[in-house]
Amino acid sequence: MQAQVTQDGLRPLGRTGLQVSAVSLGASTLGQDRPQGEPPSEQAAETARVMLTGPFRLVDSSNSYGQGRSEAALGAGLAALGGTLPEGQLLATKADRDLTTGAFDHDRVLRSFEESTRRTGLDHFPLYQLHDPYTVSFADAMGPGGAVSALVRLRDEGAVGHLGIAAGPLSLVDAYVGTGVFDVVLTHNRYTLLNRSAADLIDAWAERGLGVLNGAAFGGGLLARGPRPGSTYAYEPAPAEVLGFVERLDAVCREWDVPLPAAALQFSLRNPSVSTTLVGTSVPGRVEQTRVLAERVIPDGFWDAVEQLGTPPVDFGED
Numbered sequence: 001m002q003a004q005v006t007q008d009g010l011r012p013l014g015r016t017g018l019q020v021s022a023v024s025l026g027a028s029t030l031g032q033d034r035p036q037g038e039p040p041s042e043q044a045a046e047t048a049r050v051m052l053t054g055p056f057r058l059v060d061s062s063n064s065y066g067q068g069r070s071e072a073a074l075g076a077g078l079a080a081l082g083g084t085l086p087e088g089q090l091l092a093t094k095a096d097r098d099l100t101t102g103a104f105d106h107d108r109v110l111r112s113f114e115e116s117t118r119r120t121g122l123d124h125f126p127l128y129q130l131h132d133p134y135t136v137s138f139a140d141a142m143g144p145g146g147a148v149s150a151l152v153r154l155r156d157e158g159a160v161g162h163l164g165i166a167a168g169p170l171s172l173v174d175a176y177v178g179t180g181v182f183d184v185v186l187t188h189n190r191y192t193l194l195n196r197s198a199a200d201l202i203d204a205w206a207e208r209g210l211g212v213l214n215g216a217a218f219g220g221g222l223l224a225r226g227p228r229p230g231s232t233y234a235y236e237p238a239p240a241e242v243l244g245f246v247e248r249l250d251a252v253c254r255e256w257d258v259p260l261p262a263a264a265l266q267f268s269l270r271n272p273s274v275s276t277t278l279v280g281t282s283v284p285g286r287v288e289q290t291r292v293l294a295e296r297v298i299p300d301g302f303w304d305a306v307e308q309l310g311t312p313p314v315d316f317g318e319d
């Protein structure tokens with residue numbers, strides 16, 4: 001079987017007109033090596049610079065990642081590049097609730113946007129996403145004075161290019177998709193070697209013309225580092241049966257000489273309905289490692305051997 005992606009292979013981000021690489025980079029842990037309020041470390045700024053330089057086209061952040069330290073690190077990385085993104089590079093971020101009060105309405109989204117512009121030094125984001133809208137009801141978020149009205153305003157004013165919805169519970173994400181307001185959808189931890197619960201919805205979203213970002217193909221790290229005491233999946237302690245499944249998966253990987261993280265990444269890359277797969281990192285060398293993992297040639301028969309392991313054990317219940 002051929003590798004699933006080449007270094008400069010681009011694909012459309014749904015109907016947005018944007019082009020993305022099959023792999024994108026997630027900045028959720030970037031900048032957290034320094035306390036809140038302190039300037040980004042040299043390593044964080046350098047990681048950001050490398051992330052924004054390529055070979056991958058899209059970097060995904062959020063107002064709330066590291067209480068703003070992720071965007072601040074990206075701002076420092078961008079400053080090292082002269083304040084301008086290299087040609088073709090995209091920096092996406094997300095609107096977040098007020099982390100103190102939980103407020104997530106029209107005014108809060110406008111403030112969230114201003115904070116993001118100040119930290120990054122950019123005045124426009126090609127993709128701007130509603131992030132984890134859990135402190136407000138769907139009806140309030142969609143209603144007059146709600147968070148989504150501010151997103152639409154920012155888009156109509158040209159401050160942002162396209163709108164996305166980024167969250168966990170699939171029924172909630174699909175409800176937002178159903179409004180027709182969003183051109184991009186981000187799901188995470190639900191289309192991986194350990195959890196396939198988003199598979200049908202990912203197909204349906206792609207069929208509707210949405211760009212689909214699949215985040216956390218490593219489940220937040222477990223499928224990159226392998227099972228260890230204290231391992232988590234989707235940011236929660238991983239139950240013993242999950243660790244047992246990953247051990248069996250790792251054994252199949254060894255048998256076929258496929259690194260576990262290459263299998264985990266390419267599992268997502270193989271899905272043509274996924275526009276791009278987000279790999280989270282906070283160290284510069286990972287960008288090149290990720291490219292190598294994405295290009296690793298996986299032998300015929302490997303995926304059948306993985307399927308022989310049966311249904312993965314991770315279940316998000318009602319999601």
Ligand SMILES: NC(=O)c1ccc[n+]([C@@H]2O[C@H](COP(=O)([O-])OP(=O)(O)OC[C@H]3O[C@@H](n4cnc5c(N)ncnc54)[C@H](OP(=O)(O)O)[C@@H]3O)[C@@H](O)[C@H]2O)c1
Nearest residue numbers: 026027028166188215216218219220221224278280281282
């Ligand atoms: N609600 C949302 O909107 C939402 C939720 C989840 C994720 N996301 C997006 O999706 C992105 C990816 O998710 P994620 O970062 O949570 O999880 P992930 O990509 O599954 O895993 C990231 C973790 O794996 C480690 N890692 C990456 N490559 C590795 C390698 N080659 N070898 C060993 N370890 C490796 C990283 O460590 P290092 O830091 O040491 O590189 C990091 O701890 C996020 O950054 C974010 O942009 C969005």
